[in-house]
Amino acid sequence: MNNRINEIRKQIRALRVSMLEAEAVMREQIRRDEDCAFVAGEMLKMRAVMSRLVAERAELGDREPIVVNEMLPRRRTPASQPVIARPVKRHLVPSRQRA
Numbered sequence: 001m002n003n004r005i006n007e008i009r010k011q012i013r014a015l016r017v018s019m020l021e022a023e024a025v026m027r028e029q030i031r032r033d034e035d036c037a038f039v040a041g042e043m044l045k046m047r048a049v050m051s052r053l054v055a056e057r058a059e060l061g062d063r064e065p066i067v068v069n070e071m072l073p074r075r076r077t078p079a080s081q082p083v084i085a086r087p088v089k090r091h092l093v094p095s096r097q098r099a
Contacts, residue, residue, distance in 0.1 A: 005062045008053050012066050015053070019046050 022043050029036040 005057065005060050008057045008060075009062070009066055012050065012053050012057070015046055015050050016066075019043060019050075022046070 022039055026036045026039045026043070029039065
């Protein structure tokens with residue numbers, strides 16, 4: 001039983017890393033305005049597998065948190081930076097007169 005718990009914990013760690021990588025790919029595709037339906041579908045499949053693994057792990061009595069050291073650092077994207085709007089100087093231009 002202890003071997004099965006360790007095996008499930010390894011699978012969960014690997015799945016978390018894979019999900020983070022897929023999320024990064026999906027964000028990049030969204031940033032480039034590309035279709036990300038395939039990656040999103042794969043992430044949903046990974047979530048289904050993750051929930052089954054977590055349920056099995058809980059049945060076996062393992063309730064300790066799983067720490068993932070291979071977490072990918074979050075990149076600071078332009079969307080997450082604050083946008084500073086500066087006032088625009090407007091100049092009055094005389095209208096053309098009709099003849």
